[in-house]
Amino acid sequence: MNMHTKPSQEFVMTRPDDGIKVGDPLLVVDHISLSFGGVKAISDISFDVRKGEIRAIIGPNGAGKTSMLNVINGFYHPQEGTITFRGEKRTKMKPHVAAHQGIARTFQNIALFKGMSVLDNIMTGRITLQKRNLLWQALWRGPAEAEELEHRRSVEHIIDFLEIEAIRKTPVGRLPYGLQKRVELGRALAAEPALLLLDEPMAGMNLEEKEDMSRFILDVNQQFGTTIALIEHDMGVVMDLSDRVVVLDYGRKIGDGTPDEVRNNQDVIDAYLGVSHDE
Amino acid sequence: MLYREAGDFKTTYRADQQTFPIKSERILFWAFIAFAFLIVPFFINDYWNKAVLMPLLIYSMAALGLNILVGYCGQVSLGTGGFMAVGAFACYKLMTAFPGMDMFSVVILSGFVTAAVGIIFGLPSLRIKGFYLAVATLAAQFFLVWVFNKFAWFYNYSASGQITAPERSIFGIAVTGPSTAPWATYLFALTILFVFGWIARNLTRGRLGRSWMAIRDMDIAAEIIGVSPLKAKLSAFAISSFYIGIAGAMFFANYLGAAEVGEAFGIDKSFLVLFMVIIGGLGSILGSFLGAAFLVLLPVLLKNLMVGYLGWATDLAAHIQIMLVGGLIVFFLIAEPHGLAQLWRITKEKLRIWPFPY
Numbered sequence: 001m002n003m004h005t006k007p008s009q010e011f012v013m014t015r016p017d018d019g020i021k022v023g024d025p026l027l028v029v030d031h032i033s034l035s036f037g038g039v040k041a042i043s044d045i046s047f048d049v050r051k052g053e054i055r056a057i058i059g060p061n062g063a064g065k066t067s068m069l070n071v072i073n074g075f076y077h078p079q080e081g082t083i084t085f086r087g088e089k090r091t092k093m094k095p096h097v098a099a100h101q102g103i104a105r106t107f108q109n110i111a112l113f114k115g116m117s118v119l120d121n122i123m124t125g126r127i128t129l130q131k132r133n134l135l136w137q138a139l140w141r142g143p144a145e146a147e148e149l150e151h152r153r154s155v156e157h158i159i160d161f162l163e164i165e166a167i168r169k170t171p172v173g174r175l176p177y178g179l180q181k182r183v184e185l186g187r188a189l190a191a192e193p194a195l196l197l198l199d200e201p202m203a204g205m206n207l208e209e210k211e212d213m214s215r216f217i218l219d220v221n222q223q224f225g226t227t228i229a230l231i232e233h234d235m236g237v238v239m240d241l242s243d244r245v246v247v248l249d250y251g252r253k254i255g256d257g258t259p260d261e262v263r264n265n266q267d268v269i270d271a272y273l274g275v276s277h278d279e
Numbered sequence: 280m281l282y283r284e285a286g287d288f289k290t291t292y293r294a295d296q297q298t299f300p301i302k303s304e305r306i307l308f309w310a311f312i313a314f315a316f317l318i319v320p321f322f323i324n325d326y327w328n329k330a331v332l333m334p335l336l337i338y339s340m341a342a343l344g345l346n347i348l349v350g351y352c353g354q355v356s357l358g359t360g361g362f363m364a365v366g367a368f369a370c371y372k373l374m375t376a377f378p379g380m381d382m383f384s385v386v387i388l389s390g391f392v393t394a395a396v397g398i399i400f401g402l403p404s405l406r407i408k409g410f411y412l413a414v415a416t417l418a419a420q421f422f423l424v425w426v427f428n429k430f431a432w433f434y435n436y437s438a439s440g441q442i443t444a445p446e447r448s449i450f451g452i453a454v455t456g457p458s459t460a461p462w463a464t465y466l467f468a469l470t471i472l473f474v475f476g477w478i479a480r481n482l483t484r485g486r487l488g489r490s491w492m493a494i495r496d497m498d499i500a501a502e503i504i505g506v507s508p509l510k511a512k513l514s515a516f517a518i519s520s521f522y523i524g525i526a527g528a529m530f531f532a533n534y535l536g537a538a539e540v541g542e543a544f545g546i547d548k549s550f551l552v553l554f555m556v557i558i559g560g561l562g563s564i565l566g567s568f569l570g571a572a573f574l575v576l577l578p579v580l581l582k583n584l585m586v587g588y589l590g591w592a593t594d595l596a597a598h599i600q601i602m603l604v605g606g607l608i609v610f611f612l613i614a615e616p617h618g619l620a621q622l623w624r625i626t627k628e629k630l631r632i633w634p635f636p637y
Binding site: 104 | 292293296478481482484485486487489490492493495496497499500501502503504505506507508514562
């Protein structure tokens with residue numbers, strides 16, 4: 001347990017390389033439409049997420065941002081359109097299959113496992129990487145234990161990285177909100193995702209916590225090379241962090257581009273500030 | 280003063296995640312196990328075996344199984360009695376069909392049969408949760424008891440509808456039937472409980488246990504992190520039923536010797552084991568043992584106190600005993616809703632810093 005080593009030097013991604021070069025599209029969302037009964041949540045949205053970038057999805061409340069994330073990780077099945085992830089096209093899939101393909105996410109309202117310790121929560125993130133079957137686990141001594149310790153080592157790097165060493169054995173239910181958010185990020189990171197979806201990672205945080213979280217997001221992106229798609233309402237954060245921004249409003253895409261382009265887009269300004277209907 | 284972790288530094292992750300991280304706890308545990316295995320068999324008599332130790336061991340096994348399902352995976356089940364009946368009848372059919380088979384294999388195979396039945400009755404859990412699932416498993420309880428009453432094949436067409444355990448042995452020592460030594464059945468049950476208690480601990484601390492707890496705490500997040508709800512829920516049902524089946528087989532073959540399904544494995548068994556799990560502590564291996572101990576030992580203790588010591592009439596004592604046990608259950612749940620295991624945990628926390636709590 002060497003506390004002074006930089007995590008980046010030892011943290012090794014074990015997922016096989018998918019052969020996609022940095023800057024090429026990792027995820028392509030193509031003409032997606034999603035409706036619940038008569039309510040159209042998303043209509044005909046297309047965008048892509050390039051490998052290695054931080055992509056922000058913004059929009060007013062009810063614009064369909066979270067629905068979009070739910071579509072990406074297989075929780076909702078769109079009526080129309082396709083999603084291509086790492087070169088593979090898919091239409092319907094279960095969330096846990098998406099997890100196996102390398103998509104991890106955090107939630108708007110914290111969805112940690114309240115009865116488990118911080119360590120166990122983050123270890124759960126590695127569930128797709130643990131392979132030992134029931135019999136080995138029942139025996140414990142030998143391969144199952146070796147595997148457990150190997151994953152414990154990786155998890156400790158994440159704990160180190162997020163600076164939550166002191167609370168690793170604490171049940172998450174007892175932690176303050178900001179730390180819970182951090183643990184949730186840790187759990188998603190533990191899966192070594194190719195694509196990390198963050199649903200409002202800074203909701204309800206104070207300035208200092210927001211700064212910490214922004215730093216972690218940038219570090220994850222730069223040190224681990226993880227591609228990130230995030231939803232956020234704090235425009236300062238979005239403009240500072242993201243490489244490209246897609247703007248949704250009423251389930252439609254109204255803007256797409258670098259933060260500067262989006263900032264000057266008339267539709268976006270109208271959507272956020274409201275537009276006068278007098279003329 | 281004996282219970283200290285100061286100076287007990289962990290230098291490897293392996294040492295950090297062992298079952299009993301504190302040395303005095305480890306010593307206590309192994310001393311207790313040595314006592315149970317090496318000392319008790321020499322002093323055991325028929326009364327202690329039949330009234331105290333065998334029910335304790337067998338209900339511990341059942342509580343362990345139910346705790347895996349309810350406590351770890353969060354799937355409420357009221358079908359415990361029915362699954363114990365499956366174990367008992369599988370055991371009976373195996374004993375009569377293969378007279379040469381040793382008792383250990385019979386019990387394990389009965390567990391596997393029950394696991395298969397458990398998976399079938401676990402299927403509704405993929406669609407329904409909570410109280411609704413509890414009602415679905417309640418249906419399993421009534422259905423299974425009905426099946427074992429209705430089809431005479433299960434009790435080999437015996438006139439009374441009872442099943443009676445013939446004499447079977449392990450290593451040439453009889454563990455079922457009328458002429459068994461108390462120490463033999465005790466050691467048989469203790470060995471099985473020890474082995475499977477150990478396995479339960481291993482399963483719950485690894486990947487499988489975490490996938491169960493993830494489903495229990497937040498099923499949507501669990502699915503998004505990569506837990507397959509199908510595999511997690513059905514494996515919990517299978518393993519839980521395996522344990523309960525073994526408990527049922529031992530309850531019939533080693534403890535009762537003869538059983539009638541409606542009487543031995545009725546709905547009251549389901550509730551009794553569920554009470555044990557809740558009072559002992561949901562999601563705790565130790566809690567399963569404590570809960571079983573509480574509900575097995577307390578009535579015996581109260582009965583001895585009232586009839587043997589105070590000299591009250593037996594029927595009066597029986598009624599007061601039921602009231603007292605009920606009252607104590609309520610008291611314990613108010614005092615510590617998370618069960619006896621949590622009480623033990625708090626005691627340990629206090630002991631660690633005693634006598635200077637600052």
